[in-house]
Amino acid sequence: EAQVTQNPRYLITVTGKKLTVTCSQNMNHEYMSWYRQDPGLGLRQIYYSMNVEVTDKGDVPEGYKVSRKEKRNFPLILESPSPNQTSLYFCASSLSGMGSQPQHFGDGTRLSIL
Amino acid sequence: GENVEQHPSTLSVQEGDSAVIKCTYSDSASNYFPWYKQELGKRPQLIIDIRSNVGEKKDQRIAVTLNKTAKHFSLHITETQPEDSAVYFCAALMDSNYQLIWGAGTKLIIKP
Numbered sequence: 001e002a003q004v005t006q007n008p009r010y011l012i013t014v015t016g017k018k019l020t021v022t023c024s025q026n027m028n029h030e031y032m033s034w035y036r037q038d039p040g041l042g043l044r045q046i047y048y049s050m051n052v053e054v055t056d057k058g059d060v061p062e063g064y065k066v067s068r069k070e071k072r073n074f075p076l077i078l079e080s081p082s083p084n085q086t087s088l089y090f091c092a093s094s095l096s097g098m099g100s101q102p103q104h105f106g107d108g109t110r111l112s113i114l
Numbered sequence: 115g116e117n118v119e120q121h122p123s124t125l126s127v128q129e130g131d132s133a134v135i136k137c138t139y140s141d142s143a144s145n146y147f148p149w150y151k152q153e154l155g156k157r158p159q160l161i162i163d164i165r166s167n168v169g170e171k172k173d174q175r176i177a178v179t180l181n182k183t184a185k186h187f188s189l190h191i192t193e194t195q196p197e198d199s200a201v202y203f204c205a206a207l208m209d210s211n212y213q214l215i216w217g218a219g220t221k222l223i224i225k226p
Contacts, residue, residue, distance in 0.1 A: 031212075033214070040218070041218060042120075042203060042216050042217060042218040042219040043158065043203060043216045043219075044216070045213065045214060045215075045216070048212075048213060048214075050212060056211060056213065058213060059115075059215075090157065090158070097212075098207075098212045099146070099207050099212045099213070099214055100145070100146040100165075100207055100212075102148060102160040102163060103148070103150075103158075103160065103214070105157040105158050105159070106157065107157055108157060
């Protein structure tokens with residue numbers, strides 16, 4: 001089954017404790033992206049990647065890191081999480097490296113930073 | 115920076131009536147405009163998209179229109195049904211760096 005898989009789905013942690021949210025897609029998609037979703041603010045892009053070893057900042061990259069060492073994986077790293085990073089996070093992938101194809105979303109990861 | 119404005123933020127319509135959501139974008143070079151539907155507690159899913167070389171696209175009860183001169187595009191849902199209740203997002207792809215810019219969303223409520 002074609003899908004985007006995020007882990008974990010839920011995480012409660014404390015300020016400053018490094019965490020990684022994994023994202024994997026099995027569709028051989030070139031374009032991958034991370035979003036955060038907050039009430040009233042819609043979806044805001046954190047980082048995106050057009051292909052392996054190519055990553056770019058989105059609208060809200062501060063406090064986050066990503067890497068794209070393999071085509072299928074695009075982990076989101078919070079080196080020193082803070083409470084303002086409490087949010088719902090979505091990973092998405094798209095066939096075209098230029099993003100001009102439908103994006104397939106994972107089920108989301110709800111992060112709470114205390 | 116570039117942005118996409120989406121209106122209204124909330125739209126309530128009677129079941130069976132039509133609903134229209136409008137988006138305006140700032141990057142004149144944008145060439146891909148998708149619409150996503152997000153039901154409560156679920157992931158966003160694409161419902162329709164349009165590219166800059168066409169002015170209108172339809173898929174059953176859903177249609178999207180694009181006016182490149184005015185830099186706006188709209189989602190039209192006809193004969194609305196209870197299952198159309200959701201949050202709808204528009205987006206525009208920036209041609210310069212391939213970043214997808216999103217609107218803030220419209221909560222559509224279908225009244226029985």
